[in-house]
Amino acid sequence: MMSFYDSHLVLFQATFTGLILALSIQVPLRMGVFSFAGAGSYGIGAYLAAILVIKQDASAFVAIGAAMLATAVIGLLLGLLIFKLNGLYLAMATVAFDLIIGVIAINGGKTTGGSTGLYGVITDFTMSQLFTITLIALVLVALSEVGRTGRRVDAVRDDPELASSMGISLRRYRLTAFVVSGALGGLAGSMNVLVRSAIGPLDIGFGLIVLGLTMIVVGGSRSWKGAVIGAVIFTWLPDVLTAIGAWQELVYGIVVALAAVFLPRGIYGVLVDLNKGLQRRSRERHDPPPAAAEEAAGDVDPTTGDVRELALNEEAVP
């Protein structure tokens, strides 16, 4: 008998690297920076790690570290160029960046292995290392969602102008978004190539953007929990669907569409809304109705407490 874990090892690995890739898009998105540069960084990270391992015999950690450093720096440079762009214009610029990375990979000759890509990237990188690194990255991202940083990120996204008048440097936050996104992308790419041992131009195309975006939107784009949910679903769903056979793609499409339609803020959003609903309910039970506060503001006669009674009394004007 084979164990479930062994036979699905690739999927476990893909869940972790997919999660990091999703986070590389989620982090900037949460700051209102519509950047898909994470996908390009993924490519850079993957190729760089592969080259280091193959040509320099680098160890797994050196390869990952170097890939992250390089993609963070590239993220910063890219950010300096385009952080002034907004919305989908920014998205377009980063898509262009990603596509250019892909083309460079094809045309890189020996260095990138052309359309074949690089293979035989074999190190002693283990599953538990993969897991640990992913966990650390996840915790760091999660910390950026709570407390002061979390609020400030919300402010930068929802109202940049308000944010800057509240002492938040937009430039700094947006550049950070690019750097973090780059580093996460590089991390995802380098870890992926280390577990998969091969990378080619087709692995770093437009599909990565779609996959990452689908993960976070369906999972819930406002929280790392959404990214986790999304990464799990969209890594395992195709495997589950193989059972259906010929029409699995069709079902996949239907699942994505249904999720987009019926889960307005992702699966995690649904959980949050449920929670908000509960809060509201308990609020109504325990707290004094806020209308009372307003009533006070409306200056109701303190003796009777109700305007209506006064009205009925037809109280004369002094």
Place this chain on the structure above:
Amino acid sequence: GSHAPASGKGLPAEIKLVSVNPTTGVVAFAGASANKGYQLAVKEINDSGLLGGSKIKLELKDTKSEPQTAASALTSAISDRDVAAVFGSVSSTEAVAMSPLAQKQGMPIVYTQAGSHGVVVGDYTYRATPLMSSYYPIISKFIKEQGYKSVGLMYTSVTPTLQEIGEKTYPQLAENLGFKITKSIATSATTQDFAAPISQLLASKPDVVAALEVGASNPTVMTQLRQAGYEGKVLGNSGASAGNLKPAGKAADGMVWPADFNFQQSAASSQKFVAAYRAAYSEDPLNYAAEAYDAAHFLARSIAAAGSIDRVAIKDAMKKEAAKSFDGALGKDLKWVDGTLQVPGVMVEYSTEGEKLLYEGTGQ
């Protein structure tokens, strides 16, 4: 139950093989065709008693044309101790993702088609398909016969195979045969409209046009070549087969290409396969099926020689088996070189009536 040895040689009653191939997605046509070849061969092998009383059970796993799914399917096959060996994917990108896993974890795997580097990486990995660059030079005869003195070349840089033909094989041919390449244009994955490169090519006034594009682009290339007023033959690649040219109608007439297999080829072993295939599926076999058929027989012979489904034993047996030559669907006296099968190749011309066999290669 299935572990009980059925013969003295230690083979179980049922030998589990897995085909990890795309049956949906962009390369589904090749994967599906290969699977037909595997199934036909498995049936023959089971009927022939080659494995004594043991029967091969073939399981098909769809990669959806995605490397990750392919790798995942392979991993689960590896972790299933009952699986004796695997038929690897027709797609290079998938194959490259699978090979290191198979090699590292000791799973005998035989690919078809996947023509890039990084597929055959060690003694567990074999490829029952010749590299296109190995037989493509049989086109020399055609070029000489037609008396072409210059070629206008267009190739895609998307697939390693076609890129290599465009960038290495043609320049080499030009040197050997003394023709001139008037223009060499690379196209990209997203190029859908070839009008501009075609008009450039024709402006360089070559005797003949060579167009090395992926399967689905071939009808467009032919249509647009004809629209641009080019009437001559077009030197292509075997990606144009499998019905890909049909939508171009008459415009596609006159495309020629070297192939590793054509159902009209003369070798007796080939014709035996074609007959069996026709009987089973009532259609003419494609090269993918022929390659798969040979791969399956190669593996079955190795398993029989190993006398067990121990993967190391199969690996060793494959090595011995690959030292011999054999007659198969792809032709007669086929040899393995560095884990990759070699064939003489055939030259084919397309016309609306069907593919016509021009001539057969003789091997080196």
Place this chain on the structure above:
Amino acid sequence: MSAQPVEQTTTPVLELRDLAVHFGGVKAVDGISMKLMPGLIYGIIGPNGSGKSTLIGAITRLTRMTRGELLFDGASYEHVPPSRLAQLRVTRTFQTVRLLPDLNVRANIQIGADARTTSEQKAGRRPSWFERLRGPAASPGVADAIRRTRLEGFESYYPSEMSYGTQRRVEIARALAMDPRLLLLDEPTAGMNQSERAEISGLLRDLREEGLTQLLVEHDVQMMLDTCDYVFAMNSGQLIAEGEPDEVVRNPAVQEAYLGKKWGKDA
């Protein structure tokens, strides 16, 4: 009420010299100079489109100025980015309510308090990275701001669940939570009724007693009279009058450009 102490030796909290903001041909603010002395409430009145909000925008550096000088505590700051103004503890409310839709009332107000912690950090102790990430657990300033704007009971509400007037209170509370030295208010009571306005006016006067300098834009003349120590009147981007509130209200130019029949006939 105290008059503008013109010849005082203390440095003004805020000083504008010949400030101008032009948008293409529109001269929204066109050469304004003013000094705000510590601990007083200043008012700006003026017809719609006379440049009041633009002036506040320029003072808070959110709107790019065309020319002029800005001084805070005597130091010029026209090249300081808006985000650094929070460190000087200059803050504002907006004419259109600007709350963060995904945060509840408490968190929205906490945003203001967060800014204060940065300015405190600049002043002294460097907090650990974890403290910086989390921010202070519960700022006393937040509870205070909630109490003063009478938002008790609304802490866990989200902006979309509240009426317009209530949202405006949150806007004010957020500014208060920053513990400002200079507070700029752009029509803080729009959408409130008279008694609610009186209450806000009371709040502003309390703040003045605590030494907070304020610049208030309002169209409610009664409120201006009740609240301000000194009033500027603007028209077409320029100052047309300044002085004590009742004085300005009696100014014929102001009456013609701005005041309606009620205040006009009082004169």
Place this chain on the structure above:
Amino acid sequence: MQDLLSVVTLGSIYLLFALGMSLTWGTIDILNFGHGAIFMFSSFTAYLVLQQTELGLPLIMLIGLIVGALMSLLIQVLAFEQIIKRAKDKRAAEMQILIGGIGVAIIPLAIAQHYTKSNPFGFSKSTFKVNTWTMGDLRITNIAALSIVVAVVLWVSAAVWLRRSRQGLALRSIGVDAETAALMGIDRRKMALATMAVAGGMAGLSGVLFTFGLGAITPESGDTLLVKAFACIILGGVGSMRGVAFGAFFLAAAETVVLTQTSGSWVEAVSFGLIFLVLLVRPSGVFGRAEVRRT
């Protein structure tokens, strides 16, 4: 010269495709990533019909138009309307629409892939024959000429209609604030449906013309065009009709030049690199207007 003609032909195909996308995106704020699937599936339907009976060009175009419009309507009713109804705010809706469109697009793609096994399909059974007209050195096919005419006519009418007509204005207002638009007496649902139908029709039409022009397309052809159309619209500036035309011809020209003058494998890098550079200079596209914002 011949290259210029190639640019114009290719550009008009891009335009025809991007026009519908731009229309819904620029007015009712629906960035439909199912547009490519509509394009492909309309053509695919025409192909299926052609397997049964022989048809001429006008009828095939009509099929493309109708199938495209119907698919677009279906997507609007089943997916986008539902998303908008449920979404909390506009930005969330935009994201959901994006992903919803991607999801919906997989469905027709899977169907077409299933039937064609991803082989190319074309209209070789049509009674319409593509002819080439020669004028001196210049060669142009009747279908290319038709594509250019259709693209230009549709573009001009869309642009004029949006700019001048009452409904055009109403349409733009829906994209800004649908609720307030309703308060102006505008039936936002009907307008949105009409727009989607028109956009879908354009996609279907371009699918048919494109298939004729190239001889064959594959089920995946729509996806490739989708990214390019997105680029065209962004480059020109979202919501600008002049912009989308500029974008389409700019991209066609860039691609043609790269493909013919240098190594074709750099095509995307160069054309998208150019787009990147243009955005650095014009952050809201060449003809786009900066977002209206003030304090």
Place this chain on the structure above:
Amino acid sequence: MLEIKDLHVHYGNIEAVRGVSLDVEPGKVTLVLGANGAGKSSTLKAVAGLERPVQGSVHLNGDDITRLAPHKLVRRGVVLVPEGRRVFSPLTVAENLRLGGYTAPKEAYDETLARVYEMFPILADRGNGAAGLLSGGEQQMLAFGRALMSQPKVMLMDEPSMGLAPVVVDSILAKVRQMADSGIGILMVEQNADAGLDVADQVVAIARGEVVYSGVAGDARSHASVLRAFLGEAALAEQ
């Protein structure tokens, strides 16, 4: 005549409006007063079709128009000037006005436009500028002007004087009176109760989603509770 009967509006489990009934008669101005969060805007939104009332009915000249889609209501002459201006920011001022007249008969269009421009000359000056760049008060003028363009029969106004200079408040309220005099029914929420009372015929006070006072405008001024609640203590002292 617009009759609102026993209207209830809920948001989830918040009961914002709990049984409001009031009438709007042609030629009359009905003024709605109430504290923040009392449910004034919710009432207006429900009448205009932007929120679905859970209970109650709205009749226009005897026809049931409860839960009719907003655009259909506009075609019947019921127009809302929404709270918080809601101009179409990226569109020009002129386009905003044109949209206001979307359903209006074409004959009177030019004349109405001229009247709007006469009332708010700044709108004519800025005709080709983006509406979103106007100052707060200018946008409020635009919102009001836009509503005028539709030539309504019943006009619902949510704080039309918000953010306007006193002179402009006077002219807007005068205009409201003038419109009422020409036979339009007006339902107006106005926090500037003092000025609002000058032009109102009827007054309805709402607290916590319920009507707590309703009467003739003249009486309201002399009614201590209303004065205290909506005009402040100062108003009492003045008397």
